[in-house]
Amino acid sequence: MSKYLRRLGRDVWRSIEEGPHVSVLTPVQTDGATTRIGGGQPSLNRPTKDDLDKMENDAIAFYEISCGVAPDNFDIIINCKSAKEIWDVLENLYEGTGQAQDMKLTTALNEFNNxxxxxxxxxxxxxxxxxxxxxxLSNVGTV
Known part of the structure; x- marks a missing residue:
């Protein structure tokens, strides 16, 4: 799955590694005064093209990972809010914690040696x- 997501683009993969992009919107300043919408709330600047591109990559990553999840595992990720969160949940599910990975490696090495x-x-x-x-052995990263 990681190879497929990387093929979609480095920025799609980056949204999985780093988490979703959060656009920082600030009040618009004009002539030293904050512009207000209808005299009430300050108006905010619009997201930049870079912000929009990053948010689109986040959406692509989220969609592609969601579509790749087996139906019987979909309930595990249903409440995830970002592609990174889905990735982390699935990584833990399929690869296990560090201790579980060590156990898999030890078992595979013993089978190989014996x-x-x-x-x-x-x-x-x-x-x-x-x-x-x-x-x-290949699956646990030794080959």
Whole structure:
């Protein structure tokens, strides 16, 4: 999923890493006085093109991640307000905490170090089992 999101653009991925862009609107000053709407609230300057581009990237990231979530996991992210929040929830769900990742790595390394062909097992079956271990190691970032 991260590769797909990066292909959408560096700015889309940045909105996931850094969180949503918040446009800072300030009161408009004219001739030393704050312009007011109808004599009441101060009027605010409009978001810049850069603000609008960043907010659009936030919306794209949010939409794309939401569409990529399996229906049975959608209830986990339904209350998330940003793409970063969804990403963090899914990352924890699928990859686990640091302690869980360490356990996965230890398990995969033990399987790799203790790998032996079983008696009567075909070369093809041994290779399949070995390939699964290598895939596990790859998934925890060691290969």
């Amino acid at each position: 790998f032996k062909a079983h008696a009567g097992e075909s070369l093809e079956d041994s290779f399949k089992r070995f390939n699964l271990i290598v895939t596990k």
